[in-house]
Amino acid sequence: MGEERRVLTGEHFLTGDHACAEGGMAAGCMFFGGYPITPSTEIAERMSLRLPEVGGIFIQMEDEMASMNSILGAAWGGWKSMTCTSGPGFSLMMENLGLGIVLETPTVLVNIQRGGPSTGLPTLSGQADMMQAKWGSHGDYEVIALAPNSPQEIFDHTIKAFNLAEQYRTPVLVMSDESVGHMTEKVVIPPREELKLVPRNYTKKKPGEYLPFECGEDEIPEMVKAGDGYKIHITGLTHDKRGYPDISAEAQDWMVRHLMNKIQKNKKKIIEVEKINMDDAEVVVVSYGISSRVAHRGMDLARKTGVKVGMLRLITVWPFPDYMIKELAERVKAFVTVELNFGQIALEVERHVAGKAKCYLVPHAGGDAHKPEDIAEAIKEAAK
Amino acid sequence: MTKPAAHLETAIVEQDTHPMADLLRMDRMPHIWCSGCGLGTGLTCFIMALKETGIPEDKVAVVSGIGCTGRVAGYLNLDSFHTTHGRGIPFATGLALANPDLRVVVYSGDGDLVAIGGNHFIHSARRNMDLLVICVNNFTYGMTGGQAGPTTPISAKASTAPYGSYDYPFNIPYLAIASGATYVARWTSLHMRRLKNSMREALPKKGFRVIEIICPCPTAFARKNRLGSGLDLMKHYHDNSIIKHGADPREADIDMNGKVVCGTFLDIERPTFRDFQTENIATQLGGE
Numbered sequence: 001m002g003e004e005r006r007v008l009t010g011e012h013f014l015t016g017d018h019a020c021a022e023g024g025m026a027a028g029c030m031f032f033g034g035y036p037i038t039p040s041t042e043i044a045e046r047m048s049l050r051l052p053e054v055g056g057i058f059i060q061m062e063d064e065m066a067s068m069n070s071i072l073g074a075a076w077g078g079w080k081s082m083t084c085t086s087g088p089g090f091s092l093m094m095e096n097l098g099l100g101i102v103l104e105t106p107t108v109l110v111n112i113q114r115g116g117p118s119t120g121l122p123t124l125s126g127q128a129d130m131m132q133a134k135w136g137s138h139g140d141y142e143v144i145a146l147a148p149n150s151p152q153e154i155f156d157h158t159i160k161a162f163n164l165a166e167q168y169r170t171p172v173l174v175m176s177d178e179s180v181g182h183m184t185e186k187v188v189i190p191p192r193e194e195l196k197l198v199p200r201n202y203t204k205k206k207p208g209e210y211l212p213f214e215c216g217e218d219e220i221p222e223m224v225k226a227g228d229g230y231k232i233h234i235t236g237l238t239h240d241k242r243g244y245p246d247i248s249a250e251a252q253d254w255m256v257r258h259l260m261n262k263i264q265k266n267k268k269k270i271i272e273v274e275k276i277n278m279d280d281a282e283v284v285v286v287s288y289g290i291s292s293r294v295a296h297r298g299m300d301l302a303r304k305t306g307v308k309v310g311m312l313r314l315i316t317v318w319p320f321p322d323y324m325i326k327e328l329a330e331r332v333k334a335f336v337t338v339e340l341n342f343g344q345i346a347l348e349v350e351r352h353v354a355g356k357a358k359c360y361l362v363p364h365a366g367g368d369a370h371k372p373e374d375i376a377e378a379i380k381e382a383a384k
Numbered sequence: 385m386t387k388p389a390a391h392l393e394t395a396i397v398e399q400d401t402h403p404m405a406d407l408l409r410m411d412r413m414p415h416i417w418c419s420g421c422g423l424g425t426g427l428t429c430f431i432m433a434l435k436e437t438g439i440p441e442d443k444v445a446v447v448s449g450i451g452c453t454g455r456v457a458g459y460l461n462l463d464s465f466h467t468t469h470g471r472g473i474p475f476a477t478g479l480a481l482a483n484p485d486l487r488v489v490v491y492s493g494d495g496d497l498v499a500i501g502g503n504h505f506i507h508s509a510r511r512n513m514d515l516l517v518i519c520v521n522n523f524t525y526g527m528t529g530g531q532a533g534p535t536t537p538i539s540a541k542a543s544t545a546p547y548g549s550y551d552y553p554f555n556i557p558y559l560a561i562a563s564g565a566t567y568v569a570r571w572t573s574l575h576m577r578r579l580k581n582s583m584r585e586a587l588p589k590k591g592f593r594v595i596e597i598i599c600p601c602p603t604a605f606a607r608k609n610r611l612g613s614g615l616d617l618m619k620h621y622h623d624n625s626i627i628k629h630g631a632d633p634r635e636a637d638i639d640m641n642g643k644v645v646c647g648t649f650l651d652i653e654r655p656t657f658r659d660f661q662t663e664n665i666a667t668q669l670g671g672e
Contacts, residue, residue: 069474232464
């Protein structure tokens with residue numbers, strides 16, 4: 001047992017949840033603190049089996065507040081860390097997602113979304129936490145959130161999430177859904193040497209020179225870990241570059257702008273989308289996660305009837321690709337957003353279309369996927 | 385007033401830095417604590433104890449939650465983390481597990497640790513996590529103006545208990561022992577030497593260790609209950625503390641006018657989370 005067990009190179013038949021755990025393993029995760037919750041539990045189960053093989057630690061915490069805090073602590077202890085949750089657990093993690101953002105802590109939070117509100121549909125799919133991901137913790141902040149649509153992609157995206165977390169020194173969300181989490185498909189795990197991993201950006205400065213929140217033009221501060229002699233102080237209070245509390249409007253302005261700019265300034269480097277049939281598109285379907293697979297089918301059905309329809313599949317949902325929507329709005333007739341909720345990302349699309357094209361939503365309360373025929377009908381309606 | 389001896393006078397003049405300046409963030413002084421509060425003496429004890437253990441400063445991390453005691457982390461010149469309300473223990477859990485070379489101390493208040501953080505406290509004790517928890521108990525939420533808390537004695541007044549508190553308080557040593565802690569002591573902020581010795585004893589140990597410090601809050605708790613100044617409370621501790629090592633924690637309840645049982649309630653060893661984790665994995669997986 002040891003590091004040779006870290007990357008299970010080869011072709012596998014895996015559930016999305018297990019593929020997610022393998023993504024974490026491949027990315028170098030050493031710590032998982034979690035609380036079981038359907039439909040994300042299989043990630044925790046797999047990590048409890050896999051982490052000890054490489055000398056990492058799995059700990060089942062007492063609740064989701066504890067889980068989220070434990071992964072922040074582990075990150076400051078020098079390890080790559082992650083947790084997973086769903087529905088009510090995601091709500092409980094919001095408090096300390098905020099702490100992670102303010103402490104600028106690299107870590108990964110996976111949400112295998114189920115139907116809500118409240119206990120909702122523990123075993124069935126939903127995508128209604130998309131706005132919570134962006135706005136669920138109090139205060140203003142920016143977040144990075146990815147939306148995989150297959151077991152292969154959740155494996156890839158979990159690695160990508162770890163890389164983005166290190167690159168931008170921030171918690172990164174993988175906003176998947178029950179359908180992807182519980183479907184079983186082929187997952188190819190590449191050889192270890194082919195994985196592109198971003199190591200932690202440890203400072204080269206000496207103790208006394210280093211400030212935990214000092215950064216250059218790119219707004220990304222360097223990292224240290226506890227025990228290396230830097231004697232850092234970091235706080236969830238509004239703070240200055242030293243990490244010291246500064247309860248003033250000026251410090252708040254600097255800190256919040258910095259947290260927003262760190263993501264916004266770099267968004268063109270962060271954002272990834274897939275464009276399908278977009279060359280001649282007059283109608284654009286916007287979708288992500290499991291809905292994007294059904295929407296693809298709906299798009300194909302509509303194309304067969306002669307509608308020039310394409311799809312913008314969001315791989316990165318947050319930061320939102322506003323500039324792409326704005327550009328498309330100048331030349332297409334309509335947007336059709338397909339998601340398992342009553343209009344969350346649709347609001348974002350509408351906001352950036354800003355009246356320059358028609359906007360449609362194919363809503364769904366969750367618990368099932370859309371019917372491709374319904375999506376095709378909406379596309380045809382939009383093309384009129 | 386008599387003049388100090390000449391050699392003492394010289395000593396005072398030459399001492400232009402605080403004797404604990406190396407372990408305090410002097411650029412953050414003055415601190416926010418009120419005159420008469422016991423947090424400063426507790427912190428003094430902690431720094432003295434840490435120095436006496438000889439544990440390298442770089443290998444100690446302090447984690448706090450929110451409140452007056454939550455500010456301890458920010459004043460210590462160590463790796464220090466000021467987290468969210470009640471969450472010091474789970475943050476410290478991740479920190480300690482990821483970096484076993486660190487001695488991790490959670491330094492926080494009664495409201496933080498046993499109300500909003502109560503679930504983390506009992507579960508961390510159950511796991512016998514390698515953490516030293518220093519819980520400063522002033523019977524109230526001081527920073528927010530003196531609300532009733534999980535340790536407010538029955539009948540004590542608080543801003544949210546204007547007719548006197550009518551819910552039972554936690555007895556922290558009893559809670560800690562019942563939950564699985566392996567070292568449990570209580571002192572008041574009057575007992576500086578004993579408190580320091582207790583901290584020195586607990587710092588190098590393994591497992592979940594709890595030291596409760598009974599602390600005056602002249603601004604909120606004492607004022608609302610007409611208990612007088614910080615000095616009056618020290619006099620109260622002097623007259624009403626009973627030192628009884630190995631006392632039955634069930635007898636350590638604190639009420640408004642009763643005795644405060646102090647001492648080391650428990651000092652045992654049992655395998656920690658990490659001991660079991662390492663042993664189980666080694667047995668199951670073989671190898672290291």
